[in-house]
Amino acid sequence: MITRRKLLMLLPAAAFAWEYVLAGTPETAPGFNRNEHWWGMLMDITKCIGCGNCVRACATENHVPDGYFRTWVERYHVADWHQETPQVDSPGGGKNGFPPSTAVGGKNFFVPKLCNHCVDSPCTQVCPVGATFHTPDGVVLVDDKYCLGCRYCIQACPYGCRFLNPTSHTAEKCSLCYHRITKGLTTACCENCPTGARQLVDLKNPADPIHEFLKTHSVQVLKPHLATGAKVFYNELDGSVR
Amino acid sequence: MPVEGFMYPNEIELQWSVLIVVYPFVTGLVAGAFILASLERIFHVAAVKPTYRLALLTALSFLLVAPLPLQLHLGRPERSLEMYLTPHTSSPMAMFGFVYLWYLMAVILLEVWLDYRHEIVLLSQSTTGWRRLIYRVLTLGSSNISEGALRVDDKVGWVVTLIGIPSAFLLHGYVGFIFGTVKANPWWSSPLMPVVFIFSAMVSGIAIVLLVYMAMMKIRHEPIDMRCVDTVAQYLLYTFIIDFGLEMLDLIHRISVADESFRSLDFMIHTRLFFSQVVLQIALGTLVPILTLGLIQIFHVPEKVRRMAYAICGCLTIIGIFAMRWNVVIGGQLFSKSFLGYTTYKLDLISREGELVAAGLLILPFCILAVLMKLLPPWPERQAASGD
Numbered sequence: 001m002i003t004r005r006k007l008l009m010l011l012p013a014a015a016f017a018w019e020y021v022l023a024g025t026p027e028t029a030p031g032f033n034r035n036e037h038w039w040g041m042l043m044d045i046t047k048c049i050g051c052g053n054c055v056r057a058c059a060t061e062n063h064v065p066d067g068y069f070r071t072w073v074e075r076y077h078v079a080d081w082h083q084e085t086p087q088v089d090s091p092g093g094g095k096n097g098f099p100p101s102t103a104v105g106g107k108n109f110f111v112p113k114l115c116n117h118c119v120d121s122p123c124t125q126v127c128p129v130g131a132t133f134h135t136p137d138g139v140v141l142v143d144d145k146y147c148l149g150c151r152y153c154i155q156a157c158p159y160g161c162r163f164l165n166p167t168s169h170t171a172e173k174c175s176l177c178y179h180r181i182t183k184g185l186t187t188a189c190c191e192n193c194p195t196g197a198r199q200l201v202d203l204k205n206p207a208d209p210i211h212e213f214l215k216t217h218s219v220q221v222l223k224p225h226l227a228t229g230a231k232v233f234y235n236e237l238d239g240s241v242r
Numbered sequence: 243m244p245v246e247g248f249m250y251p252n253e254i255e256l257q258w259s260v261l262i263v264v265y266p267f268v269t270g271l272v273a274g275a276f277i278l279a280s281l282e283r284i285f286h287v288a289a290v291k292p293t294y295r296l297a298l299l300t301a302l303s304f305l306l307v308a309p310l311p312l313q314l315h316l317g318r319p320e321r322s323l324e325m326y327l328t329p330h331t332s333s334p335m336a337m338f339g340f341v342y343l344w345y346l347m348a349v350i351l352l353e354v355w356l357d358y359r360h361e362i363v364l365l366s367q368s369t370t371g372w373r374r375l376i377y378r379v380l381t382l383g384s385s386n387i388s389e390g391a392l393r394v395d396d397k398v399g400w401v402v403t404l405i406g407i408p409s410a411f412l413l414h415g416y417v418g419f420i421f422g423t424v425k426a427n428p429w430w431s432s433p434l435m436p437v438v439f440i441f442s443a444m445v446s447g448i449a450i451v452l453l454v455y456m457a458m459m460k461i462r463h464e465p466i467d468m469r470c471v472d473t474v475a476q477y478l479l480y481t482f483i484i485d486f487g488l489e490m491l492d493l494i495h496r497i498s499v500a501d502e503s504f505r506s507l508d509f510m511i512h513t514r515l516f517f518s519q520v521v522l523q524i525a526l527g528t529l530v531p532i533l534t535l536g537l538i539q540i541f542h543v544p545e546k547v548r549r550m551a552y553a554i555c556g557c558l559t560i561i562g563i564f565a566m567r568w569n570v571v572i573g574g575q576l577f578s579k580s581f582l583g584y585t586t587y588k589l590d591l592i593s594r595e596g597e598l599v600a601a602g603l604l605i606l607p608f609c610i611l612a613v614l615m616k617l618l619p620p621w622p623e624r625q626a627a628s629g630d
Contacts, residue, residue: 069251084502088248088582113250122426128336129324148324149317151257152335158426160250160579164257169317226425242580 029182037137038204039176040231041190042213043112045238047197050075050110054189054198055095058114061177061188068163069093070174071114071189078240079106086240111234111241112198114189115140115161115174116222119229123153123162123173132171138203138231139178144170158226176200203231247583256575256587259595260568261311264603266417266439267567269308271607273414273440274447275301276350276406281477283403289473295620296458297451298357302350303611309342311603315595334420345413349406355382356399358618363387376617414443421570428503429574434492441485442563448478449559454611456553462621468545475552478559479535486528489566506577506584514576514584519569527562531555 050073058064058071073094077087087103094110101108117140124132124140131147134140142153147170154162154171165172177187181200185191190198201210213219213235220237221230234241245254279297281287313319326343329336355362363385366377418439421430452474459466496504511519534555538548572587590596 072251074248086582088580090248090251093251122424125332126335126424127330128333128339129321129328130330146321146324147318148321150312150315150335151317152333152420154252154257155575156424156426158579160253163252163255164317242582 029184032182032184034136034182036204037181037202039138039181040117040201040203040210040233041114041176041187042199042201042210042219042233042235044197044199044235045109045111046236047195048073048110048112049195049197050094050098051194052094052097053192053194054112055093057188057192058174059095061180062175064172065166068165068172069095070161070172071112073098074111074113074241075101075108076111076238076240077101077103077106077108078238079103082106083240086242088242107238109238111237112189113159113161113222114232115157115176116159116228116230116232117174117176119231121228122156122158122226126152126156128152135178139176139181140173141175141178142171142173144168144172147171158223158228201233244586244588245583246585247578248580249578249583249585250580253578254585256572256585258571258575259315259587260572260589260597260600261315261595261603263564263567263571264600265308265311265315266414266571267446267564268304268311268603268607269417270414270439270443270446270563270567271450272301272305272308272345272350272447273410273443274445274449275304275451276410276447277444278448278451278474278477280403280407280410283400284407287473289469290477292467292470293451293455293474295357295618296455296615297447298350298354299611299614299618299620300451300454300607301447302354303607303614305342305346305350306610307603307607310606311600314599314603334416334423338416338420341409341413341416345406345409349402349409353399353402353406354618355380356395356402359384359395360387360392361618411440415440421574426579427574428501429507429577430570432492434488438485438488438492441481441488442566444481445478445485445559446563448474448481449556449563452478452552453556453560456549456556458615466549468548471552472548475535475538475548475555478555479532479539482528482532482535482559486532489528503577503581506581510573510576510584514586515569515573518565519573522565523562523569526558527565531559531562 052073054071055069055073058069062070064070071093072090074088074090075094075098079087089098091098098110117138119134119138121134121140124130124134127133127147128150129146129148131144132140132142132153144165149164149169149171151164151171154164157173162171162173164170177185177189180187186200187198190200199210202208203210210233214233217235219233219235221233222237222241223230275297278290279294279301282290282294313322316322325336325339329339331337359381362377362380364387366374366381366385369377415436418436421439422432422435424430452471455474456466456471496507534551537543538551543551575585576587577584592598
């Protein structure tokens with residue numbers, strides 16, 4: 001039998017336990033079953049024109065502070081055989097597009113970047129309190145009500161996708177527009193890409209065209225040697241891209 | 243121009259400031275000072291006895307300050323306790339919190355208390371006023387100082403020190419592990435990192451105790467026990483040689499392997515880190531002390547010159563180890579993870595993570611040490627006098 005004294009002792013413990021349970025619970029949408037999805041993204045390098053629509057859309061949708069980026073676009077210039085030393089620029093994260101290239105010869109292309117929502121993500125591994133976590137549908141999120149702002153995750157991300165929000169003083173990154181995709185919408189960046197270079201993909205959905213695309217195209221992830229299980233797939237990714 | 247070449251847009255701002263340089267530096271001093279103290283207790287190196295208690299108090303003073311730079315650095319410091327309440331077990335940083343607590347509670351505090359219990363009980367009886375109150379609290383209700391009880395204290399203290407040695411290795415090795423496991427950063431990601439951190443910690447800890455001991459003798463107008471400082475300097479030399487050997491092994495390995503990050507790291511050592519790495523860390527902070535201490539071992543050097551040499555070597559060692567921490571923490575953030583560009587670090591004078599705060603955090607352990615030495619005198623003869 002639980003006495004009043006025992007109850008008084010149990011309450012603080014229960015409060016702590018409940019806080020632990022709540023940490024890492026993403027927002028839910030009616031009718032959405034997280035276990036039926038496994039989200040990722042397809043980037044078609046051949047289609048990206050570097051217009052910066054995606055960066056602007058992301059910044060507007062997610063209130064990204066100026067000077068920080070949940071997504072950005074890089075422009076590569078690879079001269080002849082200089083695979084290891086490409087010239088790269090990303091003025092303002094490519095938010096307002098790019099000035100005309102002055103590079104002569106070689107090849108030029110754009111590479112959109114964002115969080116790779118890695119399966120074995122180094123950022124979630126190092127978070128001291130589990131404020132950054134995996135959702136059951138394969139999205140890496142940050143609980144800003146729990147994050148300490150220690151910035152270990154920012155150091156651990158090999159892709160430079162994280163930053164410390166100057167207002168909340170917590171880590172921030174691409175959420176794959178979780179508030180949208182759980183309502184059946186696509187991400188803001190994909191929605192606003194004029195060429196379809198970015199496509200949200202659901203790897204658990206057998207009807208998703210990604211399966212056919214992966215079978216028939218030369219697709220790669222960034223920094224595969226780090227074995228992070230990145231889920232942003234790049235079509236026709238040049239070997240010079242870092 | 244802060245940025246040279248290309249950096250990912252979020253990388254331009256450095257995330258870990260000078261406070262994160264102070265953190266491994268201070269933690270290293272703790273581990274090193276404790277290991278020096280254990281020489282007398284466990285390995286019965288009688289020559290270093292005059293530094294035994296001083297080393298313990300030094301370790302405690304720095305240990306109390308060790309978490310402060312981390313706390314000040316946090317974006318949301320009010321949430322820091324979450325690291326203990328809901329730790330993420332795969333995070334080296336979270337686990338460090340427990341290693342720290344273990345080291346503070348189960349090793350340092352316990353050992354200091356056991357070692358001083360006899361004096362604490364005597365002082366609680368002989369002093370008056372607020373001092374009496376403090377000593378009474380410090381007895382923790384245990385006022386039995388019979389021969390049997392003291393024998394038990396001694397035995398338990400020995401066991402605590404024995405446990406303390408691997409714990410000291412664990413404490414600072416773990417700091418190295420925090421950096422060494424970041425696979426995204428080739429400057430940090432190395433299995434040698436924890437080992438290098440342990441040995442550099444021993445070097446800095448021995449040097450700080452040597453300096454504090456010599457300074458205290460000067461302040462107290464007492465003669466320096468040359469047998470003691472000669473022995474401590476010898477240990478400093480031996481650990482320095484191992485530490486330098488490990489660091490060179492790491493460097494030679496990087497040069498030989500020359501992977502994709504090598505061009506970036508090589509560029510940094512020749513430019514942005516040249517002064518802090520080559521001049522301060524390697525030349526002044528390592529080679530000069532090693533050569534000086536080595537020469538003292540070979541040639542007969544007069545006592546006065548030896549004293550001066552030890553003081554200079556101690557200071558250079560501390561500067562060199564601080565430079566090493568700087569090169570690891572700040573150096574590891576100066577290049578892009580794309581290996582295509584470099585940024586710079588601007589150290590503010592007055593800000594939450596600025597120069598003044600860092601300097602304050604480096605001075606604070608000495609203030610704590612001064613209070614501790616007053617409260618728990620490391621020299622028995624003076625303690626007896628103050629007891630009267």
